[in-house]
Amino acid sequence: DIQMTQSPSSLSASVGDRVTITCQASQDISTYLNWYQQKPGKAPKLLIYDASNLETGVPSRFSGSGSGTDFTFTISSLQPEDIATYYCQQYDDLPLTFGGGAKVDIK
Amino acid sequence: QVQLQESGPGLVKPSQTLSLTCTVSGGSISTGSQYWSWIRQPAGKGLEWIGRIYASGSTNYNPSLKSRVTISVDTSKNQFSLKLTSVTAADTAVYYCARGTDIVEVGSWFDAWGRGTRVIVSS
Numbered sequence: 001d002i003q004m005t006q007s008p009s010s011l012s013a014s015v016g017d018r019v020t021i022t023c024q025a026s027q028d029i030s031t032y033l034n035w036y037q038q039k040p041g042k043a044p045k046l047l048i049y050d051a052s053n054l055e056t057g058v059p060s061r062f063s064g065s066g067s068g069t070d071f072t073f074t075i076s077s078l079q080p081e082d083i084a085t086y087y088c089q090q091y092d093d094l095p096l097t098f099g100g101g102a103k104v105d106i107k
Numbered sequence: 108q109v110q111l112q113e114s115g116p117g118l119v120k121p122s123q124t125l126s127l128t129c130t131v132s133g134g135s136i137s138t139g140s141q142y143w144s145w146i147r148q149p150a151g152k153g154l155e156w157i158g159r160i161y162a163s164g165s166t167n168y169n170p171s172l173k174s175r176v177t178i179s180v181d182t183s184k185n186q187f188s189l190k191l192t193s194v195t196a197a198d199t200a201v202y203y204c205a206r207g208t209d210i211v212e213v214g215s216w217f218d219a220w221g222r223g224t225r226v227i228v229s230s
Contacts, residue, residue, distance in 0.1 A: 001170075034216040043203055043220035044154065050210075055218070087154055091214045095169040096144075098154040 002026050002090050006099035012107040019075040021102040023066075023088035031067045032092040038101075039084045047086075048073065080106060109134035111204050111221035119198075119228050125191040129204030129221055136185045137162040140209040144217065145178060145189045147200040155200075159207065159214070160187055194228045201225050 003026035013019050023033065031051035036044035046055045048064035051071060061076045075082055083106055088099040115127035129143065136143065145157040158168035160178045168176050172191070180187040191198060202224055205217040 032211060032213070036217075043205075043223050044217070045220070046216055046218050049216040049218075089154075089216070091211065091216065094167055094213055095171075096156040096214060098156070100153045 001095055002029060002093055002097055004088055004090055004097055004099035006086075006088060006102050008102060009100060010103040010105070012105045013078050014107045015078055015080060017078045019078050019082075019104060021073045021086055021104075023071040023073065023099050025069045025071075025090055025092075027092075028068050029090045029092035032090055033064075033066065033071050034089045034091070035062075035064055035073045036087045036089065037082075037084045038087065044087060075104075078104070078106070109206060109219050111206065111219055113202060113204050113221045113224040115224060115226070117225055117227060119194055119226060120230050121195055121228055122193055125189070125194050125198060125226055125228070127189045127202055127204075127224060127226070129187050129189075131185045131187075131206075136180065136187065137182050142207050142209065142214065143178075143180065143187045144205045144207055146203045146205055146217070147198075148203070148223075149197075149200040157189065157191075157202075196228050199226065199228045 005024045033051045035048035038044040047058050052064045063074045065072050085101045085103045110132045112130045119125045142159045142161050144159040160166045160180050175192045177190040204221045206219040
């Protein structure tokens with residue numbers, strides 16, 4: 001299985017701050033990497049697909065980059081509604097696997 | 108816009124079989140190269156992909172659960188189902204159904220999710 005390692009596992013930041021989360025794959029996955037947002041009690045929501053493509057309707061403050069084994073997810077200006085846990089997911093090989101999540105709170 | 112809705116018992120006894128159904132509305136389960144997955148999340152933990160099915164009936168399962176999992180599809184009802192046998196407390200989780208589309212050989216992203224259904228395994 002391809003292991004996906006996210007860091008940090010949690011962070012606190014102020015409204016307006018730039019927030020960065022990383023995801024490292026245990027092997028080269030090209031750009032086959034997606035990012036999801038999950039708010040408490042809700043299903044995950046797709047934000048970024050294929051490493052850097054913004055899903056329709058998702059605010060432009062969210063972005064993704066990377067290829068190979070190292071990926072970055074960024075919120076350019078943290079908003080109160082961005083409080084959530086963020087997951088990466090690879091689709092280079094079966095089984096499809098997710099990172100452990102990164103919980104984002106407001107400081 | 109496609110919507111997915113999970114249904115099934117919220118309580119299952121240890122050693123019994125967990126059975127859930129996902130009903131798809133707003134679109135056909137047989138459309139194009141879409142696949143239909145089950146994903147679970149124990150309380151306070153991360154997401155685990157259980158497996159998927161295509162409208163053709165072709166399936167792929169997570170090796171960690173393969174011996175206990177069966178996913179089936181009923182295209183006439185626009186539904187797909189999950190059966191997980193010999194459950195233990197470790198199978199207690201929120202179970203989600205979700206849609207993916209084949210972009211590359213292995214798959215792609217999940218762009219539609221059900222709300223999830225909580226299943227507790229307890230006597």
